[in-house]
Amino acid sequence: MTVEAVLWDFGGVLTESPFDAFARYERANGLPEGAIRRINSRNPDGNAWALFERSDIDRAAFCRRFEAEAAALGYRLDAGEILDLIQGPVRPRMVAALRAVAARYRTACLTNNMRAPGEDGPRARQIADAMALFDAVVESREAGVRKPEPAFYRLACERLGVEPATCVFLDDLGINLKPARAMGMATIKVETDAQALADLEAALGHPLF
Numbered sequence: 001m002t003v004e005a006v007l008w009d010f011g012g013v014l015t016e017s018p019f020d021a022f023a024r025y026e027r028a029n030g031l032p033e034g035a036i037r038r039i040n041s042r043n044p045d046g047n048a049w050a051l052f053e054r055s056d057i058d059r060a061a062f063c064r065r066f067e068a069e070a071a072a073l074g075y076r077l078d079a080g081e082i083l084d085l086i087q088g089p090v091r092p093r094m095v096a097a098l099r100a101v102a103a104r105y106r107t108a109c110l111t112n113n114m115r116a117p118g119e120d121g122p123r124a125r126q127i128a129d130a131m132a133l134f135d136a137v138v139e140s141r142e143a144g145v146r147k148p149e150p151a152f153y154r155l156a157c158e159r160l161g162v163e164p165a166t167c168v169f170l171d172d173l174g175i176n177l178k179p180a181r182a183m184g185m186a187t188i189k190v191e192t193d194a195q196a197l198a199d200l201e202a203a204l205g206h207p208l209f
Contacts, residue, residue, distance in 0.1 A: 001186060003204055004166035005106035007156055009147075010113070012172030013190045014095055014130055016088035025085060031075055036082060039069050045149075048079075053112045053140040059083070062114075083114070090126040093193045097200065098133050100208045108136040108156045110169070112146045136160055147176040153183055168203045170196060 011018055022036040032038075040049050048065035051057045057065065063079035070077050101107060109131065131137060136159035140146035143155055157164055165184035171177050177187040186203050190196040201208055 002166055003105060003168055003186075005108065005157075005160050005162045005168075006101045006200070006204075007108045007110050007153075007167055007169040007180075007185070008098060008134075009169075009171040009173075009176065009190070010109055010111035011086060011088065013091075013170050013196070014098065014109075015090050015127075017172055018086045018088055021085035021088060022082070025077075025082065029077060031077065035070075035073070035075050036077075039066070039073060039075070042069065042073075050146065052114050053146045054144050055141045059114075086114070087123070090123065090130065091193060093197070094190075095126070095130045097197050097208050098130060101200075101204075102133045102135075105204075106160045106162060107134050108138060108160055109134045110138050110147060110152065110156050110171075112140040114141060147171070147173075148179045150179050150183065153180050153185070168200065170200065 008014060019037065023033065025031070026033060026035050040047060044050060048057070048062050048069055051065070052059070052062040062083070066079040066082070067077065098107065136156060138152065138156045138159065140152070143152065145151045145155070147153075153164065153169075157167065163184070164180070167185045168188065169177065169180045169185045170188045170190050171180075172190045174189055177189055181187045188196055188199045188203065197208060
């Protein structure tokens with residue numbers, strides 16, 4: 001394939017996966033392993049998480065709904081604390097790869113995200129620097145659609161002016177890669193920095209650094 005654009009997920013790709021923080025929360029609060037992911041797997045297009053990522057509800061409504069969804073499974077948790085776990089540290093090696101890619105290809109960030117209180121400090125500056133590298137940023141909270149809805153990927157391609165078959169897409173969740181692959185994109189599931197960058201180099205056909 002002739003690659004024209006590289007599309008990047010944000011959390012779990014350019015920052016550490018929130019699932020690591022979820023696992024720590026579960027252990028600390030006596031919840032079964034995978035409890036938070038289990039809550040989100042029920043009604044995945046219409047649950048509290050999906051509604052908040054599309055800006056259909058506010059933070060307070062999310063917390064009420066998410067805690068009710070947890071209670072239906074027999075779990076007790078603090079939804080506000082769960083939201084605070086999403087903000088993982090930046091992965092410098094992945095940001096360096098993004099910088100190298102952005103010098104040669106069109107780039108876009110495809111992120112399912114939520115409206116959050118303002119943040120300041122070194123992490124916020126690192127994120128701002130990384131986001132400035134993208135030609136386009138597609139946020140679920142602004143677009144009103146989210147991964148894995150096909151319209152989300154089409155919107156990214158439209159903003160970049162490229163066809164899906166000329167794109168490489170990196171995400172840490174297989175469910176988000178499946179529709180992109182069906183549209184013709186080359187996909188990379190990010191598990192470790194080394195693995196992801198090796199796969200990206202293979203897809204591009206040249207070293208990144």
